Amino acid sequence: DIQMTQSPSSLSASVGDRVTITCRASQGISNYLAWFQQKPGKAPKSLIYAASNLQNGVPSKFSGSGSGTDFTLTISSLQPEDFATYYCLQYNTYPLTFGGGTKVEIK
Amino acid sequence: EVQVVESGGGLVQPGGSLRLSCAASGFTLSDYHMSWIRQAPGKGLEWVANMKQDGNEKYYVGFVKGRFTISRDNAKNSLYLQMDSLRAEDTAVYYCVRYYGSGRPWFDPWGQGTLVIVSS
Numbered sequence: 001d002i003q004m005t006q007s008p009s010s011l012s013a014s015v016g017d018r019v020t021i022t023c024r025a026s027q028g029i030s031n032y033l034a035w036f037q038q039k040p041g042k043a044p045k046s047l048i049y050a051a052s053n054l055q056n057g058v059p060s061k062f063s064g065s066g067s068g069t070d071f072t073l074t075i076s077s078l079q080p081e082d083f084a085t086y087y088c089l090q091y092n093t094y095p096l097t098f099g100g101g102t103k104v105e106i107k
Numbered sequence: 108e109v110q111v112v113e114s115g116g117g118l119v120q121p122g123g124s125l126r127l128s129c130a131a132s133g134f135t136l137s138d139y140h141m142s143w144i145r146q147a148p149g150k151g152l153e154w155v156a157n158m159k160q161d162g163n164e165k166y167y168v169g170f171v172k173g174r175f176t177i178s179r180d181n182a183k184n185s186l187y188l189q190m191d192s193l194r195a196e197d198t199a200v201y202y203c204v205r206y207y208g209s210g211r212p213w214f215d216p217w218g219q220g221t222l223v224i225v226s227s
């Protein structure tokens with residue numbers, strides 16, 4: 001199975017900060033990587049697919065990059081509504097596997 | 108509006124069975140690959156099963172193989188997850204998610220989820 005290692009597991013940031021979350025795959029997955037945002041008590045929301053493609057309606061402050069084994073999710077200017085937990089998912093190979101999550105908290 | 112609504116969760120004893128349902132609206136379920144994804148209380152997301160558009164290709168995470176079965180009723184535009192031989196570690200909120208179709212991945216919509224508690 002492909003292991004997805006997300007880092008950091010949590011971070012504290014201020015409104016307006018630029019935030020970067022990384023996800024590393026245990027083997028190459030091309031660009032079959034998605035990112036999700038989850039707020040407490042809510043279902044996840046899809047942000048990005050194919051490593052860098054924004055889902056419809058997702059603001060451009062979110063961006064993704066990477067290919068192969070190393071990927072990043074960047075939030076250009078953190079806003080109060082962005083405080084949440086973020087997950088990566090590889091869908092290159094079954095079983096699909098998620099990263100452990102990154103909790104973004106207010107500093 | 109494109110949406111899915113899960114149901115069928117509840118409290119079940121270890122070794123018991125449950126059948127989860129996912130009613131889709133706003134899109135034709137059989138046009139897409141569909142997924143079940145779960146989240147144990149306070150834990151991360153975990154993919155459980157996929158069904159391809161053709162309805163014949165099905166994929167499962169290792170620890171549910173032989174215990175869970177994904178299926179679909181096209182007439183009802185609904186997806187199902189039959190869960191047998193349930194274990195305490197299967198306790199989670201189970202989500203039904205549209206996975207792939209029309210040449211691209213969707214991972215949307217997500218329903219509100221249905222909670223399964225396996226406990227004596």
